[in-house]
Amino acid sequence: MKFANYAKKYLPKINKEIQLIFNRKLEKVNNAFLKDYYSELKDYFLAGGKRIRPLMCIASYNAFNGEREDQILKASIGTEFLHNASLIHDDIIDKDDFRRGKPSFHYRFRQYHAKYQLKKMVARDFGNNLGILGGDSAFFFGLEAYLSNEYDDASNIRGIRLYEQAYHEVCDGVLIEIDMVNKKDLSISDYIEMISLKTGALIEKSVLIGANYARVEEKYQKLLSIYAINLGIIFQIIDDILGTFGDEKVTGKPTDGDIREGKKTALLIGARNTLKGAELTRLNELIENQEMTDFDVQEVRELFKSADVINSSKHLALKYYEGAKAALNELKLVIKESELEFFDDLLNFVYDRTF
């Protein structure tokens, strides 16, 4: 089944499970502020998102087993909670006030502060503080995925272990990225290591969680891992390209953020490894600037173009595309055709996406 059809089939069901978790909490809450908080969190979760991680978890389960679709739906949303929890905290860290064209979670509470004219705390702090708690809440709500299904305890314990590992790997990736901002001589392999953790790990754990409940043999789990990590790497490389050269109206994200923060994207590392002499010196000068003007950002963009980094990044992504494809080829003989098509189509979707 094509990715779009798979999404069409499962997205409403995934969203229903997410909704269920928040509704269970909201039913028990009386305090007006708590009601606002959990409603905001629910609304944030349901405001959008491609649900790639739950879809991959479901597909990985269905590819081998598929017996209890109702139950894998419940277990599939754990990594989506983890993903969104990380995004809530990342948006505070990166000072991103918008995501997918909508206010980020902490920004919603900055608006809330203004709306109710709260006194004792300034709006920015209030927003960030509620954002810290919001992310924390979401990390814990994610555990519900493994605590409120009908699978046996041993499978759920393994699920929770994968959930825990996923977080630690994502965190390591984010930490390495923070550290990289202060480093110059970085190779593409440093970058790949970082994004394998930051983006690849959670996608990998999503398919492994599906495989866990389907009791997939270890050798096939290994292949699913390779496919998923490669997909994650491609996802991030394309994300880097779109983050600077995408269409803001389509991506919903400003295209100057990465450059301003000096983020070590595929573009920046690629440009530094390609440019020479005056161009390289100028690029480094611009990036090290604490406060970049719009002109500075535009100049960086031009230097990127001069280094032809869009093409070299696409070329880099192609290597991982082929790695994912090879793993998928080996899985061909053991997984269901509809899921093979899903994984194959998803790979193309991620590689070609413009949003």
Add this chain to the structure above:
Amino acid sequence: MKFANYAKKYLPKINKEIQLIFNRKLEKVNNAFLKDYYSELKDYFLAGGKRIRPLMCIASYNAFNGEREDQILKASIGTEFLHNASLIHDDIIDKDDFRRGKPSFHYRFRQYHAKYQLKKMVARDFGNNLGILGGDSAFFFGLEAYLSNEYDDASNIRGIRLYEQAYHEVCDGVLIEIDMVNKKDLSISDYIEMISLKTGALIEKSVLIGANYARVEEKYQKLLSIYAINLGIIFQIIDDILGTFGDEKVTGKPTDGDIREGKKTALLIGARNTLKGAELTRLNELIENQEMTDFDVQEVRELFKSADVINSSKHLALKYYEGAKAALNELKLVIKESELEFFDDLLNFVYDRTF
């Protein structure tokens, strides 16, 4: 066994288990910045703390069973991780740069930023960002308590459920407290509801986790709950007193923070319910001030004294002392004598503590 002796017996063992979790991670880490990060986190965890929550978990287990001391030690540290994770995030929220007389976790990374003269990010943001991640890491490390012991899966799943519930209740308490800052007419019962969640819930879950592994009958779990929530309430009331009238050298915390933030402590709510006329008006005026001077803080302190809030708060705590004592009396017949003595002595310790 007296609380001090119980602590003496188990504290080194508890710390060893905490250390083990960080060492396992550190062994696997190569990146220099990750090494610094996890070493800092380990150091922060081992820098101090009374370990009341693990001790209560162990005592609750030993009171009924005690067969597998090596295993309950592992399971006991979950709530200590949750506690410290919350503290790390709370210290960012409350802008507390010190805790127990030592730098708070986010402040350590503000110092780290200065030490390495990092460029792209300002020191305050760098510290806060690492603090957000540090708390998140700690929440997940806490899961290890239930994933790396030898108890059966069903018990561990119940342990994780209690861990999850604990977080949500603590979070609800913190949220209600944030909301209360902007409210005037609050009763003591609003306050008690808030601290039952903010402080009581995690202490309650600590004994319930011990009881879970000891397979304690539900009626006795109920009594343990009552004891622990009451203890938590006393703990917080005394904390409020010490937070404003304690000896900074002994508590390691500045005594102007709560007043400056307009925190709804037992003292402030008590004073508002006692003072009348000009004194009440003046108190409200002072507290609503965004930026309080040292003189303002001192004046609030004088108004608190005029309202005799230390005594009334102590009197309030006494009610919960008696509640805890009554629950303990009912448990007398079924729990071991050494743990009965521990719980009884702990109650006195918490009620009389000056640090």
